[in-house]
Amino acid sequence: MNAIDGTDRHVRDSDNSPPPSLLTVILDTNPHAWALLSDTLPLSKAVANLLVFINAHLSFNHANQVAVIASHIQRAQWLYPTPHPPRSSSSPEENGTSTPTPPSATKYHRFAIIERELQDNLSRVISQTTAADLTSSTTTQIAGALSIALSHISRATQLSSPNDSSGISLDSTGPTLSNPTDTPTDPADGTPRARRSPLTSRILIVSVSGDLAAQYIPVMNSIFAAQRQRVPLDVLKLAGDTVFLQQAADATGGVYIAPSSPSARAGLLQYLMMGFLPDARARAALVMPGGGEVDFRAACFCHRRVVDVGFVCSVCLSIFCEPLEEGECLTCGTRLSLGAAVAAKPVVVPRPKKKKKRKVGDITGTSTPMSAGTPGP
Amino acid sequence: MNASSDTMTANPQALEVLQGFPGTKLEQLYRQPSTALAVFRRMLPHLAKTIVMAMLYMPNPFLASDLDAWIRPDAVAEKEQALLVLTSLHIMSTSLQAQGPRAYILGKAFAKSLRQALTGSGEHKSFGVPCRPPGNDVVDVKTLDDHARRQWEDILYYMVGSTTVGVEGQSHISDATKSLLELGNFVDKRGRITQTGFTFLLQEVNAQVWSLLIVYLNRAPELLKMDSVDILSFIFMLGSLELGQGYSTANLSSTQKQMLDDLGDFGIIYRPSLKTPIFYPTRLATTLTSDASALHSSAAAPTPTFDTGLAGGSGAASKGYIIVETNYRLYAYTESMLQISVLALFTRLTMLFPNMVTGRLTKTSVQRAIAQGITADQIISYLAAHAHPQMLKSTPVLPPTVVDQIRLWQIEGDRMTTTSGYMMIEFATEAEYRDTVEYAETVGLLVWKSDAKRCFFVNRIEQIRSFMSNRRAARA
Known part of the structure; x- marks a missing residue:
């Protein structure tokens, strides 16, 4: 008789299908930082690993989505999806070459599209970087990239409308295939939706540069916005050390992993596949890496x-x-x-004299490590 | 009951078929990267996917103790479920090293194919060889959708036709399809719909396609001398093709070429002419291994642009047409005889208007449907799946009173429930009994137990068996 109990019903509905998940990757493309890493982990290798990771994310669920943003030294730039329409004034020569190549027989079509667009856009970002840009700044526009990512997530969440968002049972057309001719109302007419969209989103920041203190306020604002949208910020810190990204992961319930040694960096893909691939639903069943001291x-x-x-x-x-x-x-x-x-x-x-002997915690009352200063750029 | 958890992501029917395959055949199947990818996406529970991905690039076997440490203690049931599916599909096995701690490894063929699928490497051509039609007569998505809809509706009409007056003679399906429906026991020898057929009708399109393909898979090897591995890998390949793109038939095996005709009859693929060596997958095919809505009227662009990339595979909202009120009245905005006759299976229809029908869900009509083999859950999910946009604004979608009453009408007939399973008796020690029964309870298999008699009843035995042998090994 439990089957007809009303309480049972909703639990089962939401349990039936894992929600689609949107992964937004912010790739720190700071040339200064990657130049330092070029011996152990060149950018091309990191991007290749990242592509495998993105493909793995997409293969979890047909409805999974991905977005990649480059946080460059001067600006934050979309890598995937390519914003449309492209600014025709800046790149007129590309319209001629944009004939779609037929998909490859050895690649899943979606993977191939992402790979091509991401690499095209990344090489454009790199080629458009002038020497003047490089000398004028050594840091990365992480705050801008975070804002773009958050607005993209909020847009994607709104787009996944209640009709097709509630799992298999609701987005099927069923055995009857013809459409009703009369639909008095449109579901997308702006009326407040009773159902919360189940699109789960998260942001992964692949960070290589240190010292974000200059962007402290915008970064913190983004963190609070992410916290409010319940978007976990995962941080993979390949080099450098920034206080705020660790705080970001801590505040939003994300994962913070900092493989700092060269040998650890060689296992980048394994970090991605094991530490960052599980989505919100899988994380509920897993012991996620984390803990440790957070620098507040x-x-x-x-x-x-x-x-x-x-x-x-x-x-x-x-x-x-x-x-x-x-x-x-x-x-x-x-x-x-x-x-x-x-x-x-x-x-x-x-x-x-006594200051030296005094314990760290006595001064601030938090677990602030006094010894670890923030290194310069 | 934990049985619902394996239907979360997995397609239960296809999963069963795959689990019934011997290991060597599965190994053969996994050699195609497209198949490995499709099995990964469609057949595995969510946690199993996570485990597979974590192990995919792991150089050493994954220690069982590490896995236990990685998964939270309160998710033991999900873990056991994931491991069971993975081992039964021969994707993962226990490491063969006799010494040392217990560890898991991925099947070589599966891991290699999945890696190839993710990196797009290799020479396998398992994602279809695209080709352009001679001349410029490119087939657009609308043609494909029309073809799929027409063919599939014909099949449904044929089945419904036997029960409802007025839709007869509208179906033109091939003799091969007719005999297939008969073999699958969807219709009987005289072409009348059976209980299985009713269940089939109320399923969503994707499940229907799978049901039919599975009948095909089971029957084709003996009737047409086809290789079941070839059939399955072709089906999985179809699922990874791109809508609106033509593919060459040149490198298909002879079995697969033979299949093209039958799949064309079902509306799963489209061939402009039998002479040109080219075929187009329809939406029925490209959504085989996804759970996106199988048939949309809105044609999504074949390549995701900035906007459709956002919308992803979920696609536009399919339009529902059914309104159910708390007083059991039902209004359906439809002109389709097919939809009306499906509704007539469990509704007492009263009035027919140019663009809508009205009716009531009554005890008689629902119980008549139940007597025909339709379950209350099927009725409810059908109503929910086709609910009018106006209904979707409320939570829950259907009025709870109606949902509960339909279930109660069914339960009235079921005074007794049967559970098939296994009785565990004659435990040597109290501790052994207690451990095993606790385990059965956590993984959700326990149906009944008697501490006094030291026996209990479970509905599945595989996990208990492996638990007991592990426990014994740990003791020894």
């Missing part, structure tokens, strides 16, 4: 320095590394006055 330090709003101890505006919570000269918050303009006692350095001044 923040960057100040005035000089973008990563600080252990700083000054915080009591109104808008902006962080500053040193007392403000004007006594006015740079963000909200509130007049702040520091008492005479703390007007000097915030670092504990007296007893320098």
